[in-house]
Amino acid sequence: MKKLIxxxxxxxxxxxxxxxxxxxxxxxxxxxxxxxWADHIIIPSFEAYDKxxxxxxxxKNIFIENEDIASFExxxxxxxxxxxxxxxxxxFDIGKAEEISLRxxxxxxxxxxxxxxxxxxxxxxxxxLPSNFDAQGFPALDYMLYGLAEDSNAEITLLKGxxxxxxxxxxxxxxxxxxxEVLNDWKTNFRDSFINNDGSSATSSTDKLxxxxxxxxxxxxxxxxxxxxxxxxxxxxxxxxxxxxYSEIYSKQLFFAGFETIQAFFKGVSFEGxxxxxxxxxxxxxVAEQNNTSxxxxxxxxQWALAEQKALALGDSFRNQVEVDNIKMLQTYDELQKAVIxxxxxxxxxxxxxxxxxxxDGD
Amino acid sequence: MFKPFLLxxxxxxxxxxxxxxxxxxxxxxxxxxxxxxxxxxxxFSGQTTRILMATELLQSMLDFNMTSSQLxxxxxxxxxxxxxxxxxxxxELNASSKSIKSKVAASIDFFSxxxxxxxxxxxxxxxxxxxQVEEVYPNQNQLATQGVAGQIADxxxxxxxxxxxxxxxxAVGKGLIGALMVDxxxxxxxxxxxxxxxxxxxxxxxxxxxxxxxxxxxxxxWDEAYGYLFGLSTDxxxxxxxxxxxNFLNKYLARVDNDSDFTGxxxxxxxxxxLGRAAIVAGDYHLRNAQAEIIRKKxxxxxxxxxxxxxxxxxxxxxxxxxxxxxxFHDLSEGFGFVYSLRFLRKPDSDDPYFTRTEVDGFINQLIxxxxxxxxxxxxxxxxxxxxxxxxxxxxxxxGS
Numbered sequence: 001m002k003k004l005i006x007x008x009x010x011x012x013x014x015x016x017x018x019x020x021x022x023x024x025x026x027x028x029x030x031x032x033x034x035x036x037w038a039d040h041i042i043i044p045s046f047e048a049y050d051k052x053x054x055x056x057x058x059x060k061n062i063f064i065e066n067e068d069i070a071s072f073e074x075x076x077x078x079x080x081x082x083x084x085x086x087x088x089x090x091x092f093d094i095g096k097a098e099e100i101s102l103r104x105x106x107x108x109x110x111x112x113x114x115x116x117x118x119x120x121x122x123x124x125x126x127x128x129l130p131s132n133f134d135a136q137g138f139p140a141l142d143y144m145l146y147g148l149a150e151d152s153n154a155e156i157t158l159l160k161g162x163x164x165x166x167x168x169x170x171x172x173x174x175x176x177x178x179x180x181e182v183l184n185d186w187k188t189n190f191r192d193s194f195i196n197n198d199g200s201s202a203t204s205s206t207d208k209l210x211x212x213x214x215x216x217x218x219x220x221x222x223x224x225x226x227x228x229x230x231x232x233x234x235x236x237x238x239x240x241x242x243x244x245x246y247s248e249i250y251s252k253q254l255f256f257a258g259f260e261t262i263q264a265f266f267k268g269v270s271f272e273g274x275x276x277x278x279x280x281x282x283x284x285x286x287v288a289e290q291n292n293t294s295x296x297x298x299x300x301x302x303q304w305a306l307a308e309q310k311a312l313a314l315g316d317s318f319r320n321q322v323e324v325d326n327i328k329m330l331q332t333y334d335e336l337q338k339a340v341i342x343x344x345x346x347x348x349x350x351x352x353x354x355x356x357x358x359x360x361d362g363d
Numbered sequence: 364m365f366k367p368f369l370l371x372x373x374x375x376x377x378x379x380x381x382x383x384x385x386x387x388x389x390x391x392x393x394x395x396x397x398x399x400x401x402x403x404x405x406x407f408s409g410q411t412t413r414i415l416m417a418t419e420l421l422q423s424m425l426d427f428n429m430t431s432s433q434l435x436x437x438x439x440x441x442x443x444x445x446x447x448x449x450x451x452x453x454x455e456l457n458a459s460s461k462s463i464k465s466k467v468a469a470s471i472d473f474f475s476x477x478x479x480x481x482x483x484x485x486x487x488x489x490x491x492x493x494x495q496v497e498e499v500y501p502n503q504n505q506l507a508t509q510g511v512a513g514q515i516a517d518x519x520x521x522x523x524x525x526x527x528x529x530x531x532x533x534a535v536g537k538g539l540i541g542a543l544m545v546d547x548x549x550x551x552x553x554x555x556x557x558x559x560x561x562x563x564x565x566x567x568x569x570x571x572x573x574x575x576x577x578x579x580x581x582x583x584x585w586d587e588a589y590g591y592l593f594g595l596s597t598d599x600x601x602x603x604x605x606x607x608x609x610n611f612l613n614k615y616l617a618r619v620d621n622d623s624d625f626t627g628x629x630x631x632x633x634x635x636x637x638l639g640r641a642a643i644v645a646g647d648y649h650l651r652n653a654q655a656e657i658i659r660k661k662x663x664x665x666x667x668x669x670x671x672x673x674x675x676x677x678x679x680x681x682x683x684x685x686x687x688x689x690x691x692f693h694d695l696s697e698g699f700g701f702v703y704s705l706r707f708l709r710k711p712d713s714d715d716p717y718f719t720r721t722e723v724d725g726f727i728n729q730l731i732x733x734x735x736x737x738x739x740x741x742x743x744x745x746x747x748x749x750x751x752x753x754x755x756x757x758x759x760x761x762x763g764s
Binding site for chain 1: 503506
């Protein structure tokens with residue numbers, strides 16, 4: 001009897017399995033999309049970021065030379081504008097950027113104050129080490145320019161110290177050299193392999209970049225900028241975990257820079273904002289037309305509009321927002337989260353793309 | 364078209380199963396609540412202590428200020444000459460006379476007459492602890508490369524590995540799941556050799572409790588098995604509502620239960636523990652043993668599923684381009700510990716382990732031969748995964764995702 005039942009259950013299980021999916025053939029021109037992405041979104045974004053880093057290097061050099069309040073304020077301005085610009089390239093974690101872990105060396109926060117102080121004091125450190133991810137990049141600069149002392153004059157006094165100015169110098173130069181490597185690779189080499197890898201395998205450019213887009217949205221935008229400080233993953237709010245906590249008033253601006261990048265990429269808005277080219281929205285519409293269904297893209301855009309509405313209600317300082325009225329952070333998170341399902345399930349299914357990352361184990 | 368037939372068949376199965384239902388004397392409570400004269404008889408503080416000791420040992424292995432003798436004292440809770448020591452941050456653990464080491468590979472069924480292997484396993488853990496201090500600590504601020512210990516990025520986390528890519532703290536942590544928790548549970552406390560030792564049955568039948576305690580010896584032994592799984596649960600009578608409260612068996616029961624291929628395993632294990640304990644209260648030893656076999660089967664599956672899971676995760680993490688080895692090393696380090704734990708799994712309705720020492724050593728050697736994780740192939744990981752899964756009712760595919 002047992003054997004029979006076993007056999008029977010086996011039959012049922014087998015017959016319950018999904019019918020084999022048809023080989024997916026959509027006639028969408030992936031290559032044209034990749035060319036547009038590379039030439040009108042990605043490379044111009046890296047170029048603009050590179051330019052903002054040039055300005056930052058200059059401002060840093062002037063400050064180190066003069067060590068006065070005017071050059072310090074100027075350095076802070078350049079810092080902010082480079083940090084905002086970074087948000088437009090963070091999601092493109094592909095090619096050289098992925099290979100050298102550009103994002104890990106640029107924007108892992110909260111910064112580790114103790115590690116930064118011990119690097120400065122010890123003068124013996126290796127910024128290539130993963131354990132120094134959170135002691136460099138913009139979060140470390142935020143600390144160096146806003147978190148060392150009570151006011152600007154006291155900041156400047158500290159930064160006049162040779163050890164401090166050396167570290168500042170190295171942080172800024174390193175941001176520039178890392179990105180220069182990535183930009184150079186896009187221009188000399190990677191663009192061609194990127195646009196020619198136009199198939200639909202898991203390692204094709206489209207599949208990989210769509211995964212990067214999702215990963216960025218889920219981990220860095222939704223969780224990093226909103227969810228983690230709001231305490232979604234820890235149970236209690238962590239106001240120190242916001243982006244740029246020392247300068248304080250820029251976290252909202254940085255969030256929107258990232259959020260707008262996500263939406264522009266999805267819609268195919270060029271970096272200059274003047275052109276509307278082929279991108280994921282068109283791809284989804286195309287597939288929907290082929291299958292005679294309605295496109296998921298409208299739902300995604302509508303969901304983002306709701307998230308944007310919630311985010312607009314947040315204050316400039318997320319740290320303050322978390323401490324005073326965290327519910328608004330949570331509401332923003334919830335709307336962002338609803339789009340994850342649309343993107344990760346519905347969109348990927350429509351485009352026949354597999355998720356290539358899993359939720360981290362957390363240990 | 365099969366559906367009506369299936370329903371009938373299912374009904375038939377359910378019906379035929381119901382003949383096995385507990386005899387009327389067995390009062391099966393809704394939660395793991397057992398009382399005598401209005402007071403709880405459930406006790407497993409020794410298990411809680413050992414889980415806490417293991418937790419602190421693991422944290423300390425990543426504290427680069429520790430010495431190997433400090434870490435070894437956490438493992439043995441005594442000095443090399445047998446003197447009392449206080450290695451833990453938690454004073455209650457220092458006050459305890461218990462230790463991790465004394466219960467590693469120490470079950471009555473598998474190791475009471477196999478002390479040579481027991482000693483070898485105990486010293487595997489010591490060797491990993493010492494190697495962490497001697498190989499990994501000096502290279503704290505060095506990038507790991509093939510053959511050279513150091514740190515490596517796993518996403519935004521930092522992992523510390525030996526020259527083969529293995530994290531010793533993971534080897535110890537996941538290895539203890541088998542060598543301590545599973546071995547003690549399946550091969551010691553759930554064993555009739557322990558439950559029915561001496562005149563335990565007579566005393567239990569007569570409800571004669573241990574001196575100064577509210578439980579009979581047999582009740583307590585059963586609870587001690589329970590404690591290795593639920594020893595850190597907020598509410599030990601209803602542990603499933605807060606599953607995932609340690610870094611050992613409990614955590615991975617939560618993980619496997621969250622996999623839709625295996626949902627329900629946590630409930631099955633809990634139900635078997637609860638019914639088995641109720642059977643002891645009622646003196647129904649046949650029913651008790653039947654529950655022990657369910658636990659053996661399910662806990663064994665749990666560990667095997669997790670071993671295959673990490674090997675498969677490691678396989679899909681093998682970098683095709685670039686040098687992003689960190690995530691793969693972390694998966695394989697966890698996998699290494701779970702594979703090591705296979706040795707302690709117990710076939711239900713049998714005295715035999717699922718895997719012999721030789722088999723497990725074979726897997727381990729394949730994982731770390733040569734340059735270890737740096738050059739392991741997907742074929743090797745698939746081979747080991749298939750070998751493991753072939754002994755169970757799950758597939759590599761089910762476990763691997």
